[in-house]
Amino acid sequence: MDFTLVELDDDHRQLQQEIRTFLEGLFTPDVFAEEHETGSGYNKKVYEELGARGWLYPEKPVEEGGAGFDLVAERIMDLELFRQDARVMMMRGTSSLPLKAIRKYMPADVADPILKDAVEGRVLVCLGYSEPDGGSDIANAKVRAVQDGDMWTINGSKMWTTGAHVSNYTFLVTRTDPDAPKHKGITMFLVPLDTPGVTIQGIRTFSGERTNIVYYEDVVIHDKYRVGGINDGWNVLHGPLDEEHSIGLDMSGGLTDLSIGAGFCRVLGRAINEVAEWAHKTPAPDGSSLADDVQVRERLGAAMVEYEAGLCTPGPMGRVKASDALVQQSASLIDLMGPVGLLPLHADGAVGEADTEYAHRFAQGTATYGGTVEVFRTIIANHVLGLPKPNYPGAKVFMAGKKK
Amino acid sequence: MDLLELRRQDYSLDEDHQLLLTAFGEFFSEQSPTSLVRECEPLGFSQDLWNRLVEMGGTSMGLPESVGGDGAGMIELTLVAEEFGRAIAPVPYIEHTVTARALAAAGESTVLPAALDGSHIVALASFPVQAGSPQLVPAGAVARSVLALVGDDLVLFTVDTPPAHVVNQGSTPLAWWDFDAIADRAVLATGARAHEIYDRAHDERMTLTAAALVGLTEPALNIAVEFSKTRETMGVPIATLQGVSFPMTDVAIAIAGARNVARKAAWYLEHAPDERPELPAIAMVYASQTATKGTQVTAHLQGGLGFTIEADASLYFLRSKGWGALAGDPQAKLIAIGDHVLNTVN
Structure with a gap:
């Protein structure tokens, strides 16, 4: 157990001052005004200027576009952003989730330029998970992706795709085998949002945030945008998350939060x-x-x-x-x-x-x-409690509607 | 409050802490089964278990080495308190521990050696002594000395034979102490120092009680969990119904949080007592809510069965308040916590 104040060494103290000064200059009144107006959780100038310094994802090594921050420096950055009440940083968190899967599952020639641009603040990736009638039940995805040679055609709609209107790609959950059990017929794609057939419609929430419904109408993308194996989407989706959660013990010496x-x-x-x-x-x-x-x-x-x-x-x-x-x-x-x-x-x-x-x-x-x-x-x-799972009729239904 | 403090928030236990937890966990589960808890009702005291706890070092561990103790701090004592609570053990572990520590802090040396070896049980008065107002003292039916504030004096009252036990919901050794009638009184400290020692003892009591209430709630929840897996309705275990599983889940969530709050309060008492003075009260309030709700969920989940004296759920339910209320009204503590919030804004 340890709840001591972290005593900063000279380097960290200097970094703290540098970050504070930089952020004070960066978060000008017009940044807050724009966020108040749009609710996008994003600001182009802020992301690009942080990215240029390696401070958008400062925990990443310098060769990956980060700043190689240690845990103390990372905590300093988080607290300084909180000091600024940086609601515009929300899309950074969202975007960071698929980056791990992109690195792990996509071929380097496709992944590397996207990762570089993302870390430098020029590319955002939003999450195409939930659907209008699905909510939190991601495995129930109905958006269809059908393969034809090197190309895939996508049809359907996604709901709560926060940041779609400012993002370049969406990390999309699609149904590729409607006859398989629902967790086994899913494939993940990184869909460029400027592809013809993609329509983004804004939805405002009463917290002031904007989210979106995204329609996919005969959206045709190349197979190179597939993330991981065909019908292996559930593992792709969970791999990066499980990796983070499997540690179980706090290895940070108390420098990270206990939960979100x-x-x-x-x-x-x-x-x-x-x-x-x-x-x-x-x-x-x-x-x-x-x-x-x-x-x-x-x-x-x-x-x-x-x-x-x-x-x-x-x-x-x-x-x-x-x-x-x-x-x-x-x-x-x-x-x-x-x-x-x-x-x-x-x-x-x-x-x-x-x-x-x-x-x-x-x-x-x-x-x-x-x-x-x-x-x-x-x-x-x-x-945690080891209680038996309820046996709901829909839990084992195959997507085509038949039971096996 | 300062939301921007760069502090570590490391709740992990080191190897020594784990060993201590295991040792006292095994001790209490072996030496204090629920059958013993029932045998010791209504007094709530087992001399035999007390002797074993003394042998185990339970009465000496929290005292400074300078007076012959083992010099354990609040974190260690909080871990032991959690295991003590888990076994709802019929011994005055918390009262005796915090009072003996206060005696050591006050430089008392007449009673302390016998408190150290457990032969002379000591307890803490919950309220300042007022002439003409006897008060109910936790562990007062087995304690020979009670530490209390009289005006600005810290006074140790000692009797040859403790006053008679009064039956109570929690089956603890409560007794009325009529301080006016006690001639053997030693003034241990006066003025600010008296208040400082007394307040510290109260903070320690709240923190240890919080840990004990967390410990008490967990086995209660386990009873509910096991019952819900086997009891069926409409062809399914009741555990599969969200109306049943969600209340249990909320209790599990509360236990996990309350445990960490209590341990954090202990850490601050030990290492930085002036920095978060409101934490013992927060720990106490949250643990009290957790135990009240957790044992109620357990008793109720078993329907009429949980309402019977035979059900072990009753043991935990009756002690959730029976122990919790000894450390004072949680609602009153909220006011003190609020004052702290008001005093720390710019």
Whole structure:
């Protein structure tokens, strides 16, 4: 166990200052204004300037376009980006997932230029996983890919393809054998989004983020864009993830978060700080400060307990706990503030940076994306508690509709 | 709070910690089966188990080497507390440990040697002593000395024979102590130092109780898990129903988090006590919620069976509050945690 403050050596201290100064210059008001307007989780200038320094994926070795950051430097970068409230960095995280599969499964002559451009901030890859009637059940994909010689024809539609409108490629889950069990008839492709037949339609969420529905109508691509073996898509999809998760133990010496839920907790932490500051400045009806009000103190205490619980819960469990904590406590904190808690950034009289108002909207997405909390509860029930899987009629149905 | 601190968040246990966990895990599971827990009701104390725990080093490990102890810190004690809780062992491990440590901190030397060898059990009063108000003292029915605050004095009250046990939901050795009537009182510290020692003992008690409640909830959950796999409805094990599996999953999630919060609180108490003073209360609140919910889920999941005294689920359920409430009202602690939040914003 170790919760010590990391003592930075001279090199790290210098790097921290360098990063901070650079990011302060990079994240100008127009960057935030554009993100507020588009909700894209992306900014061309930011990505290209970070990429040019090897700072977009700084943990990658220098020869792969990164900066060869060690764990401490990586943590410094993450915290400095958080300091800037860099919502525009969302597509970096999304894009990073398929890069591992591209490197592992595609021939070097196709993969290398794409990887180089991605690391340098000029190419983004979005995730073509969910479908309009599929949600988190990725293995149920119905988008069809049919082979004809060296070419494949793709038809169907994908939903929640966040970043499709700013991406160059989508990492697409397709059905290539409708007669095989559903996990065994899937093939992955890296589809260039400028291919004729691809139509991207924006969808706005109430957190302010934009996502997309993407239509594929007789989209013809070359076999070189196939990622991994035909009908081996499930392994391609899970390979990079399993690799990350198989370690099990924290090998970072406590320099990485226990779960992706830690990011949700930081959003809650900002809201807690904002409400605490607001309470200090706001007079109670009797003329004292709201910070002296027992209800305010108790509600902040309750939010703090949930914040800490979310932060301390590991792995997939932490993903569920932190999302629940953010959903419940952001709502409670808005109730505590009353009408003024409803005012968004820039509205007349909005509190602070309106972090609490935002947290309440943002929270709802955390319960869904990357697999709903129900999907994760099911995984925990089966794999941690060892509970038997329910035998639902659809679980073993073959895609063509017949049972074997 | 500072969300940008560059701190390690390493919850892993080293080899010594693992060995300690295994040793005390085996000790408690062998020496304190649920049959013993039942035999010791309603008092909740086994002299024989206490003697064995003393032999195992359970009463000396947390005391400084300068007074003959083994110098273990809060992390080690928290690991032991979790195993103690898992076995719902009928011994006053937490009360005795935190009080003896407070005596050592106060430089007490009359009672301490007998506390070290377990022959003289000591306990901590939950509230400041007020004239005319006797109070219920956890472990007070087996303790010969109780440490309490009287105004700004830290006072050790000692009796020849502990007062009578009062039956209670958790079957713990609670007793009314009427401090006004006790002549043998030693002032161990005064003023700020008195409060410092007393508050520290309370923080340690909250942290160890949190760990014990985590330990207590886990075997309770296991009962529910096993029952749900074999009990069938409509031709399927009830475990396959999400209305059954999801509450258990949420308990498992809470256990995993509460365990880490308790260990983290212990680390801070040991290494940086001034930096996160609100953590023991957070650990206590979250563990208390976890135990309350976890044992309720377990009892309820077995339907009427879980509601019977015969079911082991009842042992855990009755102690979730029976132990949890001894360390004070979680809701009241929220206010103190909130104050900390309010005091640490710019």
